[in-house]
Amino acid sequence: MSVMQCDRGGCENIMCDRYSSLYGYLCDECFEELITSGTWNIEYFMGTPRPQVESPSLEWYEGIFNKESLNGRSQAHHCQGPQTKEEIPNLA
Numbered sequence: 073m074s075v076m077q078c079d080r081g082g083c084e085n086i087m088c089d090r091y092s093s094l095y096g097y098l099c100d101e102c103f104e105e106l107i108t109s110g111t112w113n114i115e116y117f118m119g120t121p122r123p124q125v126e127s128p129s130l131e132w133y134e135g136i137f138n139k140e141s142l143n144g145r146s147q148a149h150h151c152q153g154p155q156t157k158e159e160i161p162n163l164a
Contacts, residue, residue, distance in 0.1 A: 078102055082121035 078085045079096030088097040095118050098106070102122060111117050 078122075080118050080120075080122055082124075 075086055076088045076091075076097045077083075078088050078099040080098060080102045083099060083102055085099035085101060088099045090098045090100070090103055092098070092114075095114055098118075105122070106114070106117055109117060
């Protein structure tokens with residue numbers, strides 16, 4: 073992986089290992105977004121700003137998806153996540 077900045081508009085990622093002689097460097101996150109977008113217009117995609125998404129912490133997710141031990145009991149975590157769907161913020 074090279075220390076090269078992503079050439080997509082608005083992306084500040086500097087760890088890019090994908091390169092196109094036509095479009096420049098592309099980070100893994102933008103590459104995944106390109107694939108899931110279903111667009112054939114790569115030039116348009118490269119000019120669109122990368123959405124800034126605030127991700128919850130690992131502890132927040134672990135509070136929702138508790139690990140279970142082999143005996144079927146939940147392992148306690150120090151961070152308690154939401155207990156109902158209403159408590160989960162809409163990040164979309």
